[in-house]
Amino acid sequence: MSGLKTPSGRLKRDVIPGFGLSMGVTLTMLSLIVLIPLASVPLVLKDYSLSEFWRVVTDRQTIATYKVSFSCAAAAAVINVFFGVLLAWVLTRYKFPGRRILDGLIELPFALPTAVAGVALTTLYSERGWIGYLFSKIGVKISYTTTGITIAMIFIGIPFVVRSIQPVLENLDPQYEEAAATLGASRARIFTSVVVPEILPAALTGFALAFARAIGEYGSVVFIAGNIPYRTQITPLMIMNKLEQFNYPAAASIALVMIVFSFLVLFGVNILQSKISEISRGS
Amino acid sequence: MGSKAIKIALILLSASFVTIMLILPLVTVLTYSMRQGWRIFVSYITDYYTIKALNLTLLAAAVTLAVNTVFGIFSAWSITKFRFRGKQALTTLIDIPFSISPIIAGLVFILIFGRIGWAYPLMEAWNVKIVFAVPGIVLATVFVTFPFVSRELIPLMQSQGSEEEEAAALMGASGFLIFRKITFPHIKWGLLYGVILCAARALGEFGAVSVVSGHLRGKTNTLPLHVEVLFNEFKLTASFAVASILVVIAIIVLILRNIVEYRLKREDG
Numbered sequence: 249m250s251g252l253k254t255p256s257g258r259l260k261r262d263v264i265p266g267f268g269l270s271m272g273v274t275l276t277m278l279s280l281i282v283l284i285p286l287a288s289v290p291l292v293l294k295d296y297s298l299s300e301f302w303r304v305v306t307d308r309q310t311i312a313t314y315k316v317s318f319s320c321a322a323a324a325a326v327i328n329v330f331f332g333v334l335l336a337w338v339l340t341r342y343k344f345p346g347r348r349i350l351d352g353l354i355e356l357p358f359a360l361p362t363a364v365a366g367v368a369l370t371t372l373y374s375e376r377g378w379i380g381y382l383f384s385k386i387g388v389k390i391s392y393t394t395t396g397i398t399i400a401m402i403f404i405g406i407p408f409v410v411r412s413i414q415p416v417l418e419n420l421d422p423q424y425e426e427a428a429a430t431l432g433a434s435r436a437r438i439f440t441s442v443v444v445p446e447i448l449p450a451a452l453t454g455f456a457l458a459f460a461r462a463i464g465e466y467g468s469v470v471f472i473a474g475n476i477p478y479r480t481q482i483t484p485l486m487i488m489n490k491l492e493q494f495n496y497p498a499a500a501s502i503a504l505v506m507i508v509f510s511f512l513v514l515f516g517v518n519i520l521q522s523k524i525s526e527i528s529r530g531s
Numbered sequence: 532m533g534s535k536a537i538k539i540a541l542i543l544l545s546a547s548f549v550t551i552m553l554i555l556p557l558v559t560v561l562t563y564s565m566r567q568g569w570r571i572f573v574s575y576i577t578d579y580y581t582i583k584a585l586n587l588t589l590l591a592a593a594v595t596l597a598v599n600t601v602f603g604i605f606s607a608w609s610i611t612k613f614r615f616r617g618k619q620a621l622t623t624l625i626d627i628p629f630s631i632s633p634i635i636a637g638l639v640f641i642l643i644f645g646r647i648g649w650a651y652p653l654m655e656a657w658n659v660k661i662v663f664a665v666p667g668i669v670l671a672t673v674f675v676t677f678p679f680v681s682r683e684l685i686p687l688m689q690s691q692g693s694e695e696e697e698a699a700a701l702m703g704a705s706g707f708l709i710f711r712k713i714t715f716p717h718i719k720w721g722l723l724y725g726v727i728l729c730a731a732r733a734l735g736e737f738g739a740v741s742v743v744s745g746h747l748r749g750k751t752n753t754l755p756l757h758v759e760v761l762f763n764e765f766k767l768t769a770s771f772a773v774a775s776i777l778v779v780i781a782i783i784v785l786i787l788r789n790i791v792e793y794r795l796k797r798e799d800g
Contacts, residue, residue, distance in 0.1 A: 264612050264613065264693060264696050264697060265700060265706040265709075266612075266707075266710075267609065267613045267615075270606075270609040271609045271613075271615075273602075274602070274605050274606040274621075277598075277605075278602075278606070278624060278625060281598075281602075281673055282624070282627055282628060282674065282677060283624065285642075285674065286627070286631075288642045288643050288649070289638070289639060291642075291649065331548050334541060334544060334545055335549075338541050338542055338545045342538055342542060344542055348789075350545065350546065352785055352786075352789045354549075356781070357553070358728070359731045359735075359785050360556075360735065360777070360781045361735025361736070361737060361777045361781070363735070363737040363756070363758050364755065364758060364774040364778060364781075365556060366737075367758060367759075368556035368559045368771075371559055371767070372555055378555065378559070379555070399552075402552060403552055403553070403556070406552065460630055464632030465632070465633075465738075466632065467737035471759075484738065485634075487632075487635070487638060491641065491742065494646075496647050503632075503634075506635060507631060514623070514626070514627075514630040518623065
C-alpha cells in the first residue's frame with residue numbers, strides 16, 4: 249500500500265485522516281456479513297466427495313430446473329431488452345403528458361415486495377384472473393406454466409434494462425442522427441447504424457443484469473411457477489426443497505453452482521462496464 | 532408514416548406495456564383486497580398476526596438501515612477519499628449480495644448457525660437462537676441489502692473529488708469534522724436516496740427471510756411471509772389485504788424516491 253505520487257511529486261496519501269478506521273470498519277463488516285457467511289458454503293462440502301457433489305448437481309430433476317430457469321430467464325431478458333430500449337427511447341426523446349409518471353413507474357418492481365408481485369401476477373394470469381381469463385378462452389394457460397415464469401421474470405427485470413440504457417441515450421447527441429438524416433439515411437438506417445452501436449454495450453449490461461436477477465429470483469416467480477417437478481421448478485426452489493428435507497450438503501452444492509454462475513455474469517458485466525466508460529471517455 | 536405517427540405509436544406501445552406488466556398487478560392487489568368490503572378489509576389488516584408481522588418487518592428494516600448506513604458511509608469514505616491497491620476488487624466484493632439469489636443469502640446463515648453449522652455449538656453454549664428466530668431474519672435482511680447505501684454514495688463522492696477534504700485536512704481538521712462539515716452536506720440527498728432504496732428492499736425481502744424464518748406465526752413471520760402463508764391457505768382476500776399494506780408502502784417509497792432524485796439532480800446542476 250504505497251503512497252502514489254501526484255504530478256507535483258508530493259505524496260497524496262495521508263492528507264485526509266481516518267484511513268485506518270474507515271478501512272477497518274469496512275473490511276470487518278464486509279467479512280462478518282458477506283465474506284465469512286459465503287465461505288461457509290464450500291466449508292459444508294468438505295466431507296463431500298467430488299462424485300457425490302457431481303451426482304447432486306447433475307441429478308435429472310436438478311438439470312430440469314436449470315433448463316427451466318435458464319430458458320425462461322433468457323426469454324424474459326430478450327423481451328426486456330426490446331421493451332427496455334423502447335421505454336428508454338420514449339422516455340428520453342419524447343415529451344408527452346404523463347412522462348414523469350411513466351418514468352417513476354419503471355422502478356415499481358424494485359419497490360414492490362417480490363411476494364406481493366408473485367401473488368398478484370399468479371392471480372392476474374390464472375384462469376379466474378383478468379388476463380388469464382382472456383387467454384383461457386383461446387386455450388392458453390399462463391399461471392403454473394413456463395410462460396407464467398417468463399412473465400414474472402419480465403416484471404422483475406425491466407428496470408435493469410431501462411436504467412442501463414437511459415443515461416446513454418440522454419448523453420447521445422441527436423446531432424449525429426440529424427447529420428445522418430441530412431445525408432439521406434432512412435429512419436431505420438439511422439437507428440441501426442447510429443443509435444444501436446452506441447447503446448449496444450448498455451443494452452448488453454441490462455440484459456446480463458436482468459438475466460442474472462431472473463435466474464436467482466424467488467418471490468415473484470415461485471407462486472406463478474406452480475412448482476411441478478421436471479416442468480416448472482426453478483433452481484432456487486430446488487435449493488429450498490433440499491433445505492426442507494434437511495439435506496444441507498445437497499442444498500449447498502446446488503447453491504455453489506448458482507454462485508459460480510452469477511460470479512461469471514458479474515464478471516462479464518464488469519468488463520462490459522469498463523468498455524462503456526472507455527467509449528464515453530474515448531470520444 | 533410520419534415521425535409524429537411513429538412517436539404516438541411508440542408512446543402508446545410503451546404505455547400499454549407498463550399498464551399491463553406493472554399497473555395491472557397493483558390494481559389486482561387493491562381490488563381483491565376490497566372484494567369483501569371495507570369492514571372485512573380493516574379486520575384483516577388489524578388482525579393480531581398481521582400487526583405482529585408488521586412489527587417484526589419494521590424492526591428488521593430498522594436494524595438493517597442502521598447497519599447498512601454505517602457500512603455505506605465508511606466504505607464510500609475509504610474507497611473514494613484514499614488511494615490503495617485492490618480498490619476495484621473491494622468494490623466488486625461489496626456488490627456480491629446483488630448478484631446472489633436471495634435463497635442462497637438465507638442458506639448461508641442456515642449453514643453457519645443451523646444444526647450442522649460450525650457456529651451451532653457456540654450458539655448452543657450461549658443459549659442464543661439465530662436461525663428460525665428473529666436474529667436470523669435480521670441477518671438475512673442485512674445481507675441482501677448490504678450494498679444499497681454504499682452503491683449510491685461511491686459514484687457521488689467520486690464525482691465530487693477530495694480537494695475540499697484535503698484542504699480542510701491540511702488546515703488541521705479532524706476526520707470526523709471534515710466529514711460532518713464538508714462531505715456530508717454534499718452527499719445528504721444521495722445518502723437519503725440510498726437509505727430509501729435499502730428500506731424498500733428490507734421491508735419487502737422474501738426469499739432470504741423465508742429460508743431462515745421457519746414460518747412461526749406470530750413469532751418469525753414478516754409481512755411478506757404472512758402474505759405467502761395466507762395465499763397458500765387459499766385465504767385470497769386476507770392475503771391481498773396484507774399485501775395492500777406493502778403496496779401502499781411501495782407507492783410511498785416510489786414517490787419519496789422521485790422527490791429525492793429531483794433534489795439530487797438539482798444539486799448536481
